[in-house]
Amino acid sequence: MSCSPDWSPVTAPSPFKQSGTHRVPNRVYSDEALYAREMDAFFHHGHWCYVALECEVPNAGDYKATFIGEKPVIAVRDRDGSINVLENRCAHKGAKFCQKEFGNAKVFVCPYHQWGYRLNGELAGVPMKNGVSGQGGFDADFKLEEHGLNRLKVHVHNGIVFASFDHDVEPFEDYVSAELMPFFNRTFDGRKLTLLGYNRQRIRGNWKLMQENIKDPYHPGLLHVFFVTFGLWRADQKSELRIDPRGRHAQMISTRNSGGENKEVTAGVTSFKQSLALEDPRLMDVAVEPWWGGPTAVMQTIFPSVIIQQQVNSLSTRQIIPQGPDAFDFVWTHFGFADDTPEMTERRLKQANLFGPAGLVSLDDGEVIEYCQQATTAYPEGECVVELGGKDGGAPSPHMVTETLIRGMYRYYRETLGL
Amino acid sequence: MNPHALYALITLNAQYGDALDRFDFQAWKALFTHDAVYRAQARENFDRNLPLAAIYLDGQAMMADRITGIEKTLVFAPRFTRHIIGLPMLVAENTVRTPFLIVQTIGATTPEMLATGCYHDTLVETAEGLRFAARNAVYDNALIPNSLVYPL
Numbered sequence: 271m272s273c274s275p276d277w278s279p280v281t282a283p284s285p286f287k288q289s290g291t292h293r294v295p296n297r298v299y300s301d302e303a304l305y306a307r308e309m310d311a312f313f314h315h316g317h318w319c320y321v322a323l324e325c326e327v328p329n330a331g332d333y334k335a336t337f338i339g340e341k342p343v344i345a346v347r348d349r350d351g352s353i354n355v356l357e358n359r360c361a362h363k364g365a366k367f368c369q370k371e372f373g374n375a376k377v378f379v380c381p382y383h384q385w386g387y388r389l390n391g392e393l394a395g396v397p398m399k400n401g402v403s404g405q406g407g408f409d410a411d412f413k414l415e416e417h418g419l420n421r422l423k424v425h426v427h428n429g430i431v432f433a434s435f436d437h438d439v440e441p442f443e444d445y446v447s448a449e450l451m452p453f454f455n456r457t458f459d460g461r462k463l464t465l466l467g468y469n470r471q472r473i474r475g476n477w478k479l480m481q482e483n484i485k486d487p488y489h490p491g492l493l494h495v496f497f498v499t500f501g502l503w504r505a506d507q508k509s510e511l512r513i514d515p516r517g518r519h520a521q522m523i524s525t526r527n528s529g530g531e532n533k534e535v536t537a538g539v540t541s542f543k544q545s546l547a548l549e550d551p552r553l554m555d556v557a558v559e560p561w562w563g564g565p566t567a568v569m570q571t572i573f574p575s576v577i578i579q580q581q582v583n584s585l586s587t588r589q590i591i592p593q594g595p596d597a598f599d600f601v602w603t604h605f606g607f608a609d610d611t612p613e614m615t616e617r618r619l620k621q622a623n624l625f626g627p628a629g630l631v632s633l634d635d636g637e638v639i640e641y642c643q644q645a646t647t648a649y650p651e652g653e654c655v656v657e658l659g660g661k662d663g664g665a666p667s668p669h670m671v672t673e674t675l676i677r678g679m680y681r682y683y684r685e686t687l688g689l
Numbered sequence: 690m691n692p693h694a695l696y697a698l699i700t701l702n703a704q705y706g707d708a709l710d711r712f713d714f715q716a717w718k719a720l721f722t723h724d725a726v727y728r729a730q731a732r733e734n735f736d737r738n739l740p741l742a743a744i745y746l747d748g749q750a751m752m753a754d755r756i757t758g759i760e761k762t763l764v765f766a767p768r769f770t771r772h773i774i775g776l777p778m779l780v781a782e783n784t785v786r787t788p789f790l791i792v793q794t795i796g797a798t799t800p801e802m803l804a805t806g807c808y809h810d811t812l813v814e815t816a817e818g819l820r821f822a823a824r825n826a827v828y829d830n831a832l833i834p835n836s837l838v839y840p841l
Binding site: 550 | 729731733734737739740741742743744745746747748750751753754755757758761762763764765766831832833834835836837838
């Protein structure tokens with residue numbers, strides 16, 4: 271298939287009013303034409319997008335229906351143990367033939383005219399191919415092998431599955447970058463994962479705002495009063511920011527301090543509530559795990575489609591499924607490891623109270639993303655100021671008092687879209 | 690089920706919805722036993738025996754922490770909820786399923802469906818009256834319209 275984007279970079283004037291990315295035009299969050307270009311350039315061409323965890327489809331024939339950008343796809347475990355990612359689109363009439371989100375199949379059969387496909391996407395057979403009683407049917411030159419399901423390029427990396435519509439996309443480890451692979455491999459080091467379950471929410475904001483949220487270490491100590499008060503995230507904690515050379519992916523790596531008040535980071539922070547204490551400490555009963563190697567939280571943004579969370583004992587992937595310029599679905603898949611004790615599983619489930627649509631921390635993020643969407647849409651000529659830590663275009667940092675990771679993402683954005 | 694027990698059960702559910710919709714979370718918490726478990730769980734997890742819940746509160750102290758979150762730390766746009774709780778279906782002694790529909794209204798916008806599903810309850814008779822020993826609000830709509838602030 272073609273891998274060149276089908277838009278031209280010179281068709282629209284850039285909404286950016288100056289060079290650099292320390293100012294981001296409000297229009298990037300609501301413009302329909304820009305959104306169409308983003309879907310094409312980021313999700314549907316040239317990038318590895320998150321699809322699944324292997325533990326979601328453990329047995330031959332197990333499948334998961336999901337999306338890359340706005341395009342429906344299916345991840346299915348083949349008989350040889352490999353995972354195929356196929357377009358969820360019948361080659362005949364274009365029906366989204368698989369309507370169940372999870373299941374097990376020997377073959378995929380489109381219900382409309384019963385075209386049947388093997389688990390690798392090959393068309394196995396079509397009804398009435400040779401006609402009925404000598405009448406009708408397909409021409410003699412109709413070849414089943416020319417009408418299979420479109421098959422994506424797949425990379426399974428120690429239990430996490432990415433796919434790309436581009437068969438000549440760069441190798442996955444190059445895509446993530448040498449800078450970020452060590453911490454990527456820290457979570458996905460080959461241990462068998464176990465699936466704990468899902469949370470899903472529709473956030474009425476532009477999909478990029480969620481990437482920005484997890485590239486923004488400025489906000490957690492201010493917005494998330496729960497985090498601040500109980501010592502889970504503070505501006506004075508030991509931390510490091512990593513970013514790939516192109517600016518698209520990032521990691522926020524930090525080690526929590528013991529809580530309480532540090533005047534420099536809490537003075538003037540109206541959200542700090544010194545007097546609060548948990549009535550049930552089991553809500554945050556943190557147990558240090560040997561594989562952490564120190565850091566208590568590593569938040570990874572793998573552009574454009576996923577965030578990978580380790581916040582103490584809570585682990586999840588957070589998939590971004592855009593729904594037009596002003597909304598996206600956010601799908602949380604919580605997981606643990608096969609050798610977890612029942613106590614560790616219980617801990618992961620209790621700490622999950624901080625995350626997802628009801629999260630004592632994450633709920634704040636979904637809300638403020640909607641607030642950003644509401645006013646940036648109303649004032650499309652305005653621009654956002656992204657100048658904490660300077661005006662660089664995205665660089666690693668030994669501290670968290672910077673918005674450099676967001677500037678990095680928009681450097682990549684401008685370059686890729688030719689803006 | 691005898692008529693008195695059914696009356697107590699319907700009253701308990703009426704108190705439950707009323708307490709939440711009036712934001713009286715202490716009254717809500719008081720409808721549970723001390724070590725009761727409250728969950729709000731997507732049906733896709735419940736049906737597949739996946740243990741994750743959006744809200745998982747193990748005992749009244751953890752419920753109190755959730756209440757502190759709602760009242761003191763969480764950031765969210767003001768909203769009303771309205772619990773429409775259906776007729777209880779007695780499944781076994783002290784085990785009940787009851788359908789619900791919860792509508793929310795955020796600011797000066799039109800109401801929207803927040804969740805619909807079924808409470809899976811374990812009940813116990815106490816000196817204070819009938820109480821929840823466990824309530825799992827299993828919601829059919831896996832997709833939540835952004836935020837789940839209050840218990841379902």
